[in-house]
Amino acid sequence: MSTLAEVITFPVSPLPTFRKRDESMPHAPFRTHGLSQEEKKLALRNALRYFPPNVHEELSQEFAEELNQFGHIYMYRFMPTMELRAYPIDQYPAKSKQGAAIMLMIMNNLDSKVAQFPQELVTYGGNGQVFSNWAQFRLTMKYLSELDEDQTLVMYSGHPCGLFPSSPIAPRLVITNGMMIPKYSTSENYDRLFGLGVTMYGQMTAGSYCYIGPQGIVHGTTLTVLNAGRRYLKLDSLKGIAFLTSGLGGMSGAQAKAATICGCVGIVAEVSYDALKKRFDQGWLLEITDDLDKLMERIREAKAKQESTSIGFHGNIVAIWERLVEEYNNTGELLVELGSDQTSCHCPFSGGYYPVQLTYKEANELLAENPEKFRELVKDSLRRQVLAINALADKGLFFWDYGNAFLLEARRAGADVTKLGDLTGLLFRYPSYVQDIMGDIFSLGFGPFRWICASGKAEDLEKTDKIAISVLENILSEGLDPSVKQQYEDNLHWIREAGKNNLVVGSQARILYADQRARAAIAIAFNEAIKNKEISDCVIVSRDHHDVSGTDSPFRETSNVYDGSAFTADMAVQNFVGDAIRGATWVALHNGGGVGWGEVMNGGFGLVLDGTAEAEKKADSMLNWDVANGVARRSWSGNNYAKATIQREMERNPRLKVTVPSNVESEDILDKAFSDVHVNGLN
Secondary structure, three states: OOOOHHHHOOOOOOOOOOOOOOOOOOOOOOOOOOOOHHHHHHHHHHHHOOOOHHHHHHHHHHHHHHHHHHOOOOOHHHOOOOOOOOOOHHHOOOOOHHHHHHHHHHHHHOOOOOOOEHHHOEEEOOOEEOOOOHHHHHHHHHHHHHOOOOEEEEEEOOEEEEEEEOOOOOOOEEEEEOOOOHHHOOHHHHHHHHHHOOOOOOOOOOOOOOOOOOHHHHHHHHHHHHHHHHHHOOOOOOOOOEEEEEOOOOHHHHHHHHHHHHOOEEEEEEOOHHHHHHHHHOOOOOEEEOOHHHHHHHHHHHHHHOOOEEEEEEOOHHHHHHHHHHHHHHHOOOOOOEEOOOOOOOOHHHHHOOOOOOOHHHHHHHHHHOHHHHHHHHHHHHHHHHHHHHHHHOOOOEEOEOOOOHHHHHHHOOOOOEOOOOOOOOOEOOOEHHHHHOOOHHHHOOEEEEEEEOOOOHHHHHHHHHHHHHHHHHHHHOOOOHHHHHHHHHHHHHHHHHHHHOOOOOOOEEEEEEOHHHHHHHHHHHHHHHHOOOOOOOEEEEEOOOOOOOEEOOOOOOOOOOOOOOOOOHHHHHHHHHHHHOOOOEEEEEEOOOOOOOOOEEEEEEEEEOOOHHHHHHHHHHHHHHHHHHHHHHHHOOOHHHHHHHHHHHHHOOOOOOOOOOOOOOHHHHHHHOOHHHHOOOO
16 A cells, blocks of 8 residues: 555544644634624535535534634644655556646645645645645545546636546646636635635645746746846846845745845845745755844845855845835945845735734734734835835835735835836836846747656656756757847756756756747657656646746736737636647646736646657647747737747748737827827718
């Protein structure tokens, strides 16, 4: 019997021994649901649906207590006693390789080294749930162990609806998270419906089981910080430059590592000591302090010596920004040249952003006892943070938005962040990292492509790195457009160095920014290596939903869509459907992610490469579509980079035929169409 047999059981006769959550671990803040007494009863009734009537009386008391004490029914009693992590794929008790691969990915997302709040099933972002409760985990794992090639598991916002007959060419798993009737997709409704246990915020890759730890964003963060220095400070080297930011949780945990790779002085504030210590113990964060005076001294010293380091400050980021203003006013010295923010500002009033007026403990207590007061303090804190940033920006600081809804929520709080003259509501005083810093890479077809070696062997990951390097070198040798060539060279440098930077946390995984051509070629090369036994077991390929065609997000991924369609979501939905019909092993469609519930729609996939001819065919078809869909949408919106990219792809593949827009060459044509003569009638 496999050591993993425990996770595929759904124990009800007898029930597992009663368990409380482990208080030595970090935990999610109180979930403010706003449920009435009758709605609390409905939430309890909903939770008890997973269990036979003979255990309802026993479970009802503890579930009700969880709802009152934590704001949600997590069902801690049903947490597995074994360590959750990405075990080698051959250890999973499953009928199919695909089922075992999905089980591996779920376990990786709940690994305590990877997950932000593992016992609340939160992977990252403060509320990025893998499941809503532990009964859903247990039942899903049981279904996956039974899954065969003629079945598809259907997931409704964490709830395993069941195994349904399908066919070998269909996805083995279809996930939707947070699907709402548009009129009701508000943050207030989310809190209520999550409390009821009927919907879930899957973030971008937590609820689709595709998160690979903070490595997933190290590459993008590294490129962003480097390009911020190149484009806005006109520097080829960041030695002696200080970069200030905040957040060391899930995705934001990458910032400290990226700072050292870039060679700058990274300063990262974090209110949770558990999160800070986790990154320090992992070696991603090199120094820790909770003393503002010592922090200022250390910044000066590191800058003077041009050290490459990462300094974690245990405290609130607002305190640092305000102290930097004091330092400038007293000395005329700008101690920080680069700045951003990676708190979970998509959920600022439920633990994603902590107010400077309170300690971490005090804030969590207030959130549970008086959420309205907490909300007002958060708004005041956001205004204070922006006030300090604006003062330093006037003196030479370059600050940018990292797509976490910081500027959006700051504006809603009344902070001065709107760009002068903006009539669209889309533009801010500070630039976005997607469009303004990373260089419109999505329109060029580049985004975060990922893979996981299911064997769990480091030597397999090393082999995949070498294969990816070879593929990129071969494409480069054929000659590329200059805008594309620079991307290939940057990413070739990244993958050559990736193994040296100890980026693996959890599964043996890698990330590489790649375009349509490279993704398909790399995946096919992996599949061939598996077939030839050069790689010992299957490889799972995926991507962040934060990508070329996976996400419709008007304040981030699609912030550069200017044809009036920025608030539409056809692209993400078509991506989800298109991946499903072209061979993805599993597909996911989420409401929310990155910038918040109701603010974005995103789709993702997982594809298992097993060395078969069928896997190669799927990789070629699906990965080409997965990128081309988004490039075509950006081309139609009028983006010239995207237009040139999709035209090159049509030349490369004659079967690709995309509608390309005609440019209006003169604004005069538009003006004349609405001249007084025409407005008053054709006659």
